[in-house]
Amino acid sequence: MIPATQPHEARYKHTTEHPNGTTTTHYTTKRVIAWDDDGHPLVVGRAGTLDRATSWSNYHDIGACPAPVVAVIPGAGWQGEYKSDDDAVFTWPITVWAISADGSCKPLAVDALGDTDDARDSENFVRLIPPGES
Structure with a gap:
């Protein structure tokens, strides 16, 4: 495991279909905590464990983010x-x-x-x- 020394975040896409027929999209993010030995980004999962960011079905991409x-x-x-x-x-x-x-x-x-x-x-x-x- 490689610590994430530069701030990155995983983005997750959420699409909502409204009763009037319109669709809206928004994104949520999770901070990348580390990278696994294969270079995959790791984020804190639901159980408090480090999980691959790509393990959620609505995973969209990884990008740089402002430092905390x-x-x-x-x-x-x-x-x-x-x-x-x-x-x-x-x-x-x-x-x-x-x-x-x-x-x-x-x-x-x-x-x-x-x-x-x-x-x-x-x-x-x-x-x-x-x-x-x-």
């Missing part, structure tokens, strides 16, 4: 700068930095509704402001 978050650290005074619809500029605090297993980090902000997202993903994002800078 392994730690978070406080935002430490960082802020995101944004531009409103009327071109006014405002800032919002970076709540935490999410650190991924590959060493990358994302600045996470919590909005007024309590939703958490990468601060840079907002379409009105301008820049990150380090502590003490305005």
